[in-house]
Amino acid sequence: MRHRLKDVAERAGVSVKTVSNVVNGYVHVRPDTRARVEEAIAELNYRPNLSARHLRKGRTGVIALAVPELDIPYFAELARYVVAAAADFGWTVLIDQTGGGREQERVVASGITDHLIDGLIFSPLALTAEDLAGLDNRPMVLLGERVDHGPADHVVIDNVGAAREITSHLIGLGRRRIAAIGSQRTPEGASARLRLTGYADALRAAGLDYDEALVAPAPAWHRADGAAAMRSLLTSGVRPDAVFCFNDTLALGALRALHEAGLRVPEDVAVVGFDDIEDGRFSIPTLTTVAPDKAQIARLAVELLAERLDGDRTASARELSAPYRLELRESTQLP
Amino acid sequence: MRHRLKDVAERAGVSVKTVSNVVNGYVHVRPDTRARVEEAIAELNYRPNLSARHLRKGRTGVIALAVPELDIPYFAELARYVVAAAADFGWTVLIDQTGGGREQERVVASGITDHLIDGLIFSPLALTAEDLAGLDNRPMVLLGERVDHGPADHVVIDNVGAAREITSHLIGLGRRRIAAIGSQRTPEGASARLRLTGYADALRAAGLDYDEALVAPAPAWHRADGAAAMRSLLTSGVRPDAVFCFNDTLALGALRALHEAGLRVPEDVAVVGFDDIEDGRFSIPTLTTVAPDKAQIARLAVELLAERLDGDRTASARELSAPYRLELRESTQLP
DNA sequence: CCTGCTTTCTACAACGTTGTAGGCAACGTT
DNA sequence: AACGTTGCCTACAACGTTGTAGAAAGCAGG
Known part of the structure; x- marks a missing residue:
């Protein structure tokens, strides 16, 4: 059974409002009254009704x-x-x-x-x-x-900055044919657009060409999409030596596809992701990534x-x- | 601003209760009245206050x-x-x-x-x-x-049955030194106990010995725990040819530790998990597992x-x- | 002993909703 | 014409809580 302020009040011999005051920590309550009320609360295992409180106060917590x-x-x-x-x-x-x-x-x-x-x-x-x-x-x-x-x-x-930074890291490692996985043309793809911008910025800053053929779209950003995108990059013959995946699950899918194709990571293809999910700390190989706080x-x-x-x-x-x-x-x- | 039944009622020229009846799909409301009320609801973008409804009905949805x-x-x-x-x-x-x-x-x-x-x-x-x-x-x-x-x-x-079945599968593949990762002695470890029971049952049914040294505890069931347990099995010198991990994240950690030790999966050590999480469909190698529905x-x-x-x-x-x-x-x- | 202030407590109303009881037409039946 | 039945609607109370107003008791200062 569930008890109300009224039940506690009757048991403690005070008014309903006094119990409410105790519950809400109102200061002007005599210590012995407070003690009596608290005892009654404990005995009845009283819990406030949040709906009623909300109705009255306009807040639910x-x-x-x-x-x-x-x-x-x-x-x-x-x-x-x-x-x-x-x-x-x-x-x-x-x-x-x-x-x-x-x-x-x-x-x-x-x-x-x-x-x-x-x-x-x-x-x-x-x-x-x-x-x-x-x-x-x-x-x-x-x-x-x-x-x-x-x-x-x-x-x-800062999606653009982060994408630029991790792409530059790949360039700094000597990679030159850097693919991107995860672009989207739909209005949903705002993050994709920003990360693509950062990727393109980094290429330009290093004097590398932006090659449309190296950019693979992904309808969603699941592992399966990453694997599919990687496979299509590999079969298209563009031969990337690095891949920037717009999130980690895409990257894990890409790792899988590279493994199936017999390519070594990072020797043949370096792979980076975005998000720093826990999986990437245990995948084979572990995944370089942008770690948002x-x-x-x-x-x-x-x-x-x-x-x-x-x-x-x-x-x-x-x-x-x-x-x-x-x-x-x-x-x-x-x- | 937020509207109430009362606002809708005034706008539609009916009582509050009639609006309530329309909202709740009560049948005895004249079609034209209903239409007027619905129009008012739409115009004011009225939404019921769930706290008040709950207070009255005792259900929140x-x-x-x-x-x-x-x-x-x-x-x-x-x-x-x-x-x-x-x-x-x-x-x-x-x-x-x-x-x-x-x-x-x-x-x-x-x-x-x-x-x-x-x-x-x-x-x-x-x-x-x-x-x-x-x-x-x-x-x-x-x-x-x-x-x-x-x-x-x-x-x-059926944890016991599932554990027995997947352990038997390993035995059927010709594996004989089958380790288990994830045992727990704490009261929290009920699933662990049941899966360990199934594991032991399968060994016994196949006439294999239950070897305490092949059973590695894991305080929690995260990737890191699986990796640590696998490492300690490897350094203890028990040389398993298969590992039954009590869930998939443990197994992914174990895969990682085996990889670091230079052992091949499944050639040197076969690995199975439990739960069928999505990661296991893309890990390298992909993970055999018990898939609960x-x-x-x-x-x-x-x-x-x-x-x-x-x-x-x-x-x-x-x-x-x-x-x-x-x-x-x-x-x-x-x- | 009165006045004014503080402390402690209480009664009441209100939050927005729905169940209950009942009223008023309109209808069909006697 | 009187009656009961049905359909449609309304007024009221209640769900459990807290803000407001204010009463009662205690205290200090005159």
Whole structure:
């Protein structure tokens, strides 16, 4: 059975509001009264009804994290950090999987979980700034690149810079025919566009040609897509000596395809990824990658949301950048 | 701004309750009235306040899924299936990460998210039947092995049978010195114990000795633990020709350690795992594993919860078993 | 002993929703 | 013409909580 403030109040011989005051840490309660109430709470194992509290206060203590897919390791790792960061604020995190489609994302953003959550941390793939503009402006923090200069707070990393840096690393190793895997022409592909830009920048800076034939598209960024893209690069005869994959799962797929083709990594082809997922630290060979500071991304997102909730909801949108670093591993380092 | 039934009612010129009836699909509403109300709902972009509805009805339409760690791929994949299965019932899933500790799990089970959720699907590591016995019995479905014959509904797979089968497969390939990685002595290690039992059964059935030195413990079941356990097996000099790892992440770590030791898989050592996570389909070599039917596990869990919510809450606990099959891949199949 | 202040507590209303009870037409049956 | 039945709708109360207003008791200062 479930007890209410009223039950506790009767047992302790005080009013309902006094129990509420004790629960909420109100100071002007006599110590012996407080003790009596706390005892009653313990005896009845009383827990506040969050729905009722929410109805009254307008806050639930729950925020949502919406990501395209949980079984993409990057998002699972990110979720872990967001849950941890939110715990510091006493928040529970409701994790929502959008699937990445534009319509599904619109539903989530417009608040299918309406009235249950105080705010939303949202990692959209397909959503555009216009989609967001028409919405109910529940406090929201966006992760990633898609909705540039939209109406909401934003945590990003410098995709162009990171892509340029890791491509330059490959060039510095003496590689000259550097392929890229993961380009996308769809509006969903904002990260892809930025990483491609960084890749092209690095080539240009080194005086290398940008060769369209070395750039392989990937409809999604799963292992299977990386493997397929790598295979098509190999059969097309362009003979790359390095591959920059736009995320780690693509890179793991590419490693697989190279292995099947009998090519050695890094001797014949160097491979780099992006995201620093745990798999890449144990793959054969281990994977050189761009490591965004996920803990920092999560913390910044939660802090932005907290400020938005407590402070001025109409203040203009802020954009914060999280750091990254290169993780050099076996897939580029000759033994 | 956010609108209420009252706003819609005023706009449509009807009572609040009539709007509520339209929203809830009550039949006795004149078509023209219904149309007027629906128009007003659309114009105001009205959404019901779930907290208020819950307060009144005692249902939120939200269930929680509590797992030890989201960045263990098995749980992430499971989460995906649970979210999908729950959607069929119109439920939103709140995903909770317990961390796997006994105290944290007790907090979750006793309902830190109290009153916000209708029920709980729970994959405990450390919790004991006694822990659960004292709790508030919110409808709960348990996944996995730990709390055998506890008070709650339960979805399991036949760990002993699956472990026996995959070990027998190794024996059938002619392997004789078969190591096991992942044993645990702690109370958390229920799955470990069952899989070890199946392993020992298979050895006995084939007339092979159970050799303590071939069984390596793993404090957790991460890649790093698998790699460490494999290294210690190799340095101990027991020279296994096959390894049964109690889950896939352990196996991926073991593959890594074998690679570092210069041993070939499967030529020198065959490796098998358990869980069929996506990584194992792309690792080098790809991983032979026990593939539990995760979609079925998720569906059974959600259905059990639905029955518990709608039906008799005091009916005795049920235990359902989900199927599994062996996935034979490169880590055991000679080319 | 009165006044004004502080501390401690209580009664009441309200948050947005839905179940219950009931009213009023319109209809068909006697 | 009176009656019961049905369809459609409304008023009210209640779910459990907390903010507001204010009462009662204690205290200090005159």
